[in-house]
Amino acid sequence: MKSFLRGELLTKTFKIPGKEDLTVFQDLSFDIKKGEFICCIGHSGCGKSTVLNILSGLDKATSGVALLNDKVIDKPGLSKAVVFQNHSLLPWMTALKNVEFGVAAKHRDWSKKQVREHSENYLKMCSLEPAMHRKPSQLSGGMRQRVGLARAFALESELLLLDEPFGALDALTRGAIQDELVNICNQTEQTIFMITHDVDEAILLADRIFLMSNGPYATIAEIVKVDIPKPRERASIFKDKNYYATRNHIIDFLVNRCSEVREKPKAGAGGPIVMPPEVSPQGSEESLELAEQA
Amino acid sequence: MTTLNDKLKAALLSLLFLVLFLGFWFIVTKRPTVETKAVVIEASQVSELTTEALTAADVTELSGKGLTFDQLKQISGMGVSLEDINAAGGVEAFGFTTGGVAEEATETTGFPGPVLVWKESWEMLKDPFYDKGTNDKGIGIQLKYSLMRVGIGFTLAVLVAVPLGFVIGMFPLISMALMPYIQILKPISPLAWLPVALYVIKDSESASIFVIFICSVWPMLINTAFGVASVKKDYLNIGNTLELSKLEQAFRIILPATAPTIFTGMRISIGIAWLVIVAAEMVIGGIGVGYYVWNEWNGLNLAAMLFAIVVIGVVGLILDLMIAGLVKKFSYVEL
Numbered sequence: 005m006k007s008f009l010r011g012e013l014l015t016k017t018f019k020i021p022g023k024e025d026l027t028v029f030q031d032l033s034f035d036i037k038k039g040e041f042i043c044c045i046g047h048s049g050c051g052k053s054t055v056l057n058i059l060s061g062l063d064k065a066t067s068g069v070a071l072l073n074d075k076v077i078d079k080p081g082l083s084k085a086v087v088f089q090n091h092s093l094l095p096w097m098t099a100l101k102n103v104e105f106g107v108a109a110k111h112r113d114w115s116k117k118q119v120r121e122h123s124e125n126y127l128k129m130c131s132l133e134p135a136m137h138r139k140p141s142q143l144s145g146g147m148r149q150r151v152g153l154a155r156a157f158a159l160e161s162e163l164l165l166l167d168e169p170f171g172a173l174d175a176l177t178r179g180a181i182q183d184e185l186v187n188i189c190n191q192t193e194q195t196i197f198m199i200t201h202d203v204d205e206a207i208l209l210a211d212r213i214f215l216m217s218n219g220p221y222a223t224i225a226e227i228v229k230v231d232i233p234k235p236r237e238r239a240s241i242f243k244d245k246n247y248y249a250t251r252n253h254i255i256d257f258l259v260n261r262c263s264e265v266r267e268k269p270k271a272g273a274g275g276p277i278v279m280p281p282e283v284s285p286q287g288s289e290e291s292l293e294l295a296e297q298a
Numbered sequence: 299m300t301t302l303n304d305k306l307k308a309a310l311l312s313l314l315f316l317v318l319f320l321g322f323w324f325i326v327t328k329r330p331t332v333e334t335k336a337v338v339i340e341a342s343q344v345s346e347l348t349t350e351a352l353t354a355a356d357v358t359e360l361s362g363k364g365l366t367f368d369q370l371k372q373i374s375g376m377g378v379s380l381e382d383i384n385a386a387g388g389v390e391a392f393g394f395t396t397g398g399v400a401e402e403a404t405e406t407t408g409f410p411g412p413v414l415v416w417k418e419s420w421e422m423l424k425d426p427f428y429d430k431g432t433n434d435k436g437i438g439i440q441l442k443y444s445l446m447r448v449g450i451g452f453t454l455a456v457l458v459a460v461p462l463g464f465v466i467g468m469f470p471l472i473s474m475a476l477m478p479y480i481q482i483l484k485p486i487s488p489l490a491w492l493p494v495a496l497y498v499i500k501d502s503e504s505a506s507i508f509v510i511f512i513c514s515v516w517p518m519l520i521n522t523a524f525g526v527a528s529v530k531k532d533y534l535n536i537g538n539t540l541e542l543s544k545l546e547q548a549f550r551i552i553l554p555a556t557a558p559t560i561f562t563g564m565r566i567s568i569g570i571a572w573l574v575i576v577a578a579e580m581v582i583g584g585i586g587v588g589y590y591v592w593n594e595w596n597g598l599n600l601a602a603m604l605f606a607i608v609v610i611g612v613v614g615l616i617l618d619l620m621i622a623g624l625v626k627k628f629s630y631v632e633l
């Protein structure tokens with residue numbers, strides 16, 4: 005299959021006045037197919053948000069390129085909906101107006117009524133109907149995050165970039181919104197790149213999970229292919245034979261290996277594009293039985 | 299939040315301060331009430347003054363009001379009765395000044411007390427729009443002219459300062475190029491522009507409007523530029539991801555984000571404009587509250603002058619509250 009979203013030797017260096025330059029990640033390459041759900045896991049500060057900002061076009065890589073449909077991503081746009089880590093909403097507008105603002109910008113030929121109905125649908129989907137007419141300052145942290153999600157969903161763009169979208173949600177709401185997210189991507193064939201800290205969430209949602217090593221000079225150390233058939237149910241996913249194998253593999257990486265893979269790269273970025281190794285942890289039937297007994 | 303109870307307490311305290319102030323003012327400006335200096339006229343002289351119209355009792359009453367023998371002699375010579383005199387409005391109507399009246403007249407040249415100011419104010423408020431010639435117009439008319447000048451000058455300043463502030467805020471290069479000039483022009487007293495304006499425009503009306511314009515422009519310009527330059531990057535990012543045009547970005551994101559700062563600038567400006575118009579009108583003359591204050595001072599009508607000063611304060615407060623309302627309407631809670 006043709007690649008949809010592609011990173012080629014992405015490197016980001018921050019110049020900090022009076023200090024040494026900080027290279028957050030270097031020679032990051034990956035290839036995402038249309039309709040894939042990608043989760044990105046890594047320790048705090050390893051550069052996940054920075055990668056996402058580059059993919060959204062809001063930030064620029066120091067070297068290397070990101071391509072969407074074989075076109076270089078050089079500016080933000082409607083084809084790439086973003087849910088920011090700080091769910092930036094416009095504080096002078098109500099939740100509904102915030103969503104409508106995006107919808108009206110995308111569908112300029114729509115009537116007011118069309119825009120409103122479309123926006124309300126997505127707000128309802130994120131169970132925000134009762135809070136629709138309140139301003140962000142009058143919403144809880146989780147509600148704000150859901151408004152940000154509703155706004156991104158309502159844009160129905162090809163690529164959805166989510167930066168820890170469920171961070172401020174309690175377990176219950178989180179589950180409900182995760183289900184919505186699964187629904188939405190089943191319906192719309194959106195490609196999703198999502199940053200998360202929650203391993204279970206990643207296994208539930210993702211086709212592939214990018215594991216990032218610690219910075220500086222971070223990179224995608226490994227890509228875990230989640231070999232669990234979809235649709236997956238939160239209640240039954242742990243019964244799959246590959247579930248624990250995948251989970252253990254990721255946790256082992258985060259605890260033991262994410263800092264050791266860091267190698268001081270050669271001076272100067274560049275070189276051939278090397279895709280990160282892909283693994284697909286497999287569990288045996290016996291291990292599942294063992295786990296069940298335990 | 300202040301509770302209702304606190305507000306009530308504050309109101310009562312305010313009232314107390316007012317009463318104390320008025321009391322102090324009253325006591326300081328109080329004069330011994332002037333007794334009418336009765337003139338004693340001997341019986342032999344009274345008979346000299348009585349005529350067919352004027353009885354002896356009338357003569358005693360008039361002399362009791364302070365008329366001297368010579369004055370009474372004149373009155374009796376005119377052949378008028380006491381009724382005639384009272385009907386005409388007293389002896390003053392005939393051009394006589396009595397000792398008592400003369401004393402009262404001197405009282406108005408001293409600093410007026412609250413009672414007198416109140417009486418004078420009431421007279422003015424009863425008919426604020428009377429027009430009895432160039433130097434005698436009601437306070438309402440004066441205010442109308444001052445407000446008109448401030449209104450025009452201020453509106454022009456808004457029309458210049460807000461768009462220019464936007465440009466300065468959006469383009470750092472222009473900001474850096476213009477800032478030195480703004481920094482130099484800003485601290486110049488608006489009144490210093492008055493002679494320049496008078497010379498160039500040669501029309502006092504336009505000159506005063508120009509002075510208002512020049513003093514209102516800076517706070518708005520600087521506030522707008524600062525507000526626009528410091529709009530949160532996140533808000534701009536939202537506009538960018540939605541592919542808004544530059545113009546949409548300016549009107550849908552930057553303008554609402556900066557509105558509270560812009561209106562705060564306007565609030566500062568209108569306050570300064572109202573301060574400056576009074577001074578400008580004192581210099582230019584003609585009409586307006588500033589000139590009115592000056593004119594009353596020249597006429598030594600201190601009570602009217604004090605009244606006008608209070609009116610200036612009240613109108614300034616109203617102007618401020620109006621824009622404060624706008625600031626509140628457009629302000630939002632940052633997240």
Ligand SMILES: Nc1ncnc2c1ncn2[C@@H]1O[C@H](COP(=O)(O)OP(=O)(O)OP(=O)(O)O)[C@@H](O)[C@H]1O
Nearest residue numbers: 018020026028047048049050051052053054055089
């Ligand atoms: N504008 C900047 N200037 C300098 N350094 C920066 C800047 N932005 C980010 N960094 C640094 O880059 C690194 C990666 O930041 P980033 O926000 O991408 O982390 P993250 O992986 O998203 O972390 P988290 O999981 O906590 O959100 C951090 O060490 C941070 O200090």
Ligand SMILES: [Mg+2]
Nearest residue numbers: 052053089167
């Ligand atoms: Mg982050």
